[in-house]
Every structure is written in C-alpha cells, then in structure tokens.
Amino acid sequence: LAQCLETPKGMMEFNMQCPETKSNEVGFLLFKGPEEALKLLYSPNEVFDFDPLQLLVVLLSYFGLNACMMGLAVPMGAFIPNMFIGAIVGRLIGQALHMFHPDPALGFAREGFYSLLGSGAMLTGSIRQNLAIVVFLTECVQDLNLAVPLIVTIFIAEKVAKSLAEEGLDEELMARKGVRYLNPDLSQERGMMFIRAEQLCDTLPASAELAKEPSVAEVNRALQDCSLQTFPVISKGRCLGLVKRKRLEDLVDKGSAVPNPEQAKLNLDRILDTAPFTLLQNMPLLRLLPLFTRLDIKVACVVSHTGEFVGLISRDALIDAELHHKESREEGESD
Numbered sequence: 001l002a003q004c005l006e007t008p009k010g011m012m013e014f015n016m017q018c019p020e021t022k023s024n025e026v027g028f029l030l031f032k033g034p035e036e037a038l039k040l041l042y043s044p045n046e047v048f049d050f051d052p053l054q055l056l057v058v059l060l061s062y063f064g065l066n067a068c069m070m071g072l073a074v075p076m077g078a079f080i081p082n083m084f085i086g087a088i089v090g091r092l093i094g095q096a097l098h099m100f101h102p103d104p105a106l107g108f109a110r111e112g113f114y115s116l117l118g119s120g121a122m123l124t125g126s127i128r129q130n131l132a133i134v135v136f137l138t139e140c141v142q143d144l145n146l147a148v149p150l151i152v153t154i155f156i157a158e159k160v161a162k163s164l165a166e167e168g169l170d171e172e173l174m175a176r177k178g179v180r181y182l183n184p185d186l187s188q189e190r191g192m193m194f195i196r197a198e199q200l201c202d203t204l205p206a207s208a209e210l211a212k213e214p215s216v217a218e219v220n221r222a223l224q225d226c227s228l229q230t231f232p233v234i235s236k237g238r239c240l241g242l243v244k245r246k247r248l249e250d251l252v253d254k255g256s257a258v259p260n261p262e263q264a265k266l267n268l269d270r271i272l273d274t275a276p277f278t279l280l281q282n283m284p285l286l287r288l289l290p291l292f293t294r295l296d297i298k299v300a301c302v303v304s305h306t307g308e309f310v311g312l313i314s315r316d317a318l319i320d321a322e323l324h325h326k327e328s329r330e331e332g333e334s335d
C-alpha cells in the first residue's frame with residue numbers, strides 16, 4: 001500500500017524499498033520516529049501529499065501497537081503516541097474537508113492545521129491538562145494565532161472525554177490495576193468540599209494511643225490490635241508526637257528478653273517525632289488536601305481548638321473516603 005514520493009529538499013531520504021531520491025511514505029511515518037513524523041504532519045507547507053489510504057494504514061498499525069503496549073510494565077510514555085495518533089486523525093479530517101469541498105472560496109485551513117487540532121483533542125482526552133496542552137502545542141508551531149482554535153477544540157474534547165470516562169488515561173490505568181492513589185481534585189467533588197478533618201480521622205483502638213513510657217506488653221498489644229503505620233503518643237489528652245510502626249517493632253525486639261513485659265518500660269523519646277503536621281478538627285477538606293497531595297504527607301495529627309488530641313488523618317483514610325463517596329454516588333444514581 002505504500003507509495004514512493006520525491007524526497008523534498010532539506011530532508012534525509014528514507015528509501016525503504018524505494019529508488020534513490022524517493023522516500024517511502026508509510027515507512028517514514030512508522031519507522032522514522034513520531035517526533036519527525038509530527039513535524040511533517042504539522043507543517044504549514046505540504047511537504048508530502050499524504051494519501052488518505054496510507055494514513056489509515058499507519059493509524060491502524062500505530063494505534064494497535066500503542067494499545068497493546070500501554071498496559072505493560074515497561075518504561076514508555078503515552079504523550080507523544082497520543083499526539084501522533086491525534087495528528088493523523090486530524091489530517092484525515094482535513095483531507096476529507098478538502099476532498100468533499102474543494103472550492104477555495106470556502107477558505108478551509110491547510111491540512112497541517114487539522115493535525116494540530118487532532119493532537120490537542122487526543123491529549124485532552126488522555127491527560128486532561130487543558131492549559132498546558134494549549135501552551136505546549138502553540139509553542140510547537142510557534143504561532144499564537146492558533147491558540148484560540150486550540151482552546152475551542154480542547155474545550156469540546158474535554159466535554160466529550162468526560163462523558164466517556166470520568167478520569168484521564170493514567171488514573172484509569174491505576175484504577176484498573178488496583179493502584180491506590182489520592183485524587184488531587186477530591187475536594188471539588190460534590191458533598192466532599194465541606195467535610196471537616198475530624199470526620200476523616202482513622203478509627204483508633206484504645207491500645208493504639210501510647211503513653212510516653214509504655215510497657216513492652218502495651219506496645220505489643222498496640223501492634224497486634226491494628227495495622228496503623230504511625231502511632232500517637234498521648235499525655236494528659238495531648239499529642240506529644242508520633243512514632244512509626246517499624247521503629248516500635250525494632251524497639252520491642254530489643255526489649256523482648258525482659259522477664260516481666262508488663263512492668264518493663266520503653267522510653268520513646270529517641271524515636272518520637274515531636275513536630276508532626278497538626279490540623280485543627282474543623283479544618284475543611286478543601287484546605288487540608290493540598291498538604292497530602294503537594295507536600296506528600298503520609299499522616300497528620302488532628303487536635304481541638306484547645307490542643308486536645310482528636311485523631312489521625314492518613315493518606316489511606318482520604319483514599320478510603322473518596323472510594324466510599326464514589327460508591328455512595330453510584331448507588332444513588334442507580335436508585
């Protein structure tokens with residue numbers, strides 16, 4: 001299906017079973033690399049007169065390979081492949097417009113313009129970063145006049161993409177593979193914006209609240225009663241700090257040889273984090289969520305306005321709250 005075209009001046013030949021001074025069109029698009037192919041597809045000057053049938057062959061071949069590679073545990077990106085697929089689809093649409101309405105009076109743009117819009121629409125559907133896509137593609141072609149049509153195209157593409165899938169490509173892949181992640185837009189969900197910190201606290205058994213100098217038996221009981229990765233150390237109703245599970249286990253191993261674990265005391269001062277992130281119990285999710293998404297906090301201490309310990313908020317608790325919210329919303333929609 002491939003045809004041999006004259007190699008334009010200034011371009012390296014890509015013969016691939018073509019005579020000298022000519023290049024294989026399909027071979028160039030598939031094997032020269034998507035970056036080089038995108039330059040041709042975006043070019044305002046028609047370097048190659050791409051045949052629609054050959055573009056369709058490239059599209060089906062590349063789309064199939066990209067779909068098969070997407071879920072594999074190998075280092076690869078989806079950004080450039082999505083740009084390339086969108087550029088080919090946009091080029092085909094541009095060629096169809098010129099084919100069915102060849103009248104120059106209609107003033108259709110060059111086919112490379114539709115390739116750019118196709119890339120913008122495809123990227124919007126996959127990564128959902130609208131402003132970044134407009135800036136990136138505008139800089140690619142170095143033409144600010146294309147910013148407005150790109151914005152319109154990306155706005156429409158976003159509406160269509162959200163009607164088909166609520167999240168972008170990366171989020172969908174993580175959800176299908178069971179990877180737990182914290183949604184940075186969780187606070188924008190209906191019904192979640194005004195949830196307070198005290199409502200998101202982990203459920204702590206009484207044994208999980210350790211004293212400043214607990215016994216070996218008390219620490220063992222706390223480790224066995226719950227799967228917390230961080231334990232609060234409480235004195236007179238106030239949180240003195242947090243201690244990690246791994247450090248407690250190491251400390252218990254060192255003190256396991258004591259004859260009377262109920263009486264033997266452990267000093268937590270050397271393993272205690274005395275300056276944990278602290279939140280007020282009435283802080284809304286809208287304000288506390290960026291601490292976990294941008295600062296990568298794993299756990300925070302929640303206190304009352306008088307400084308008394310209320311509970312702990314962890315990333316897992318926020319993820320569970322989002323999953324519970326989605327399940328409740330889906331049940332409400334089904335009813």
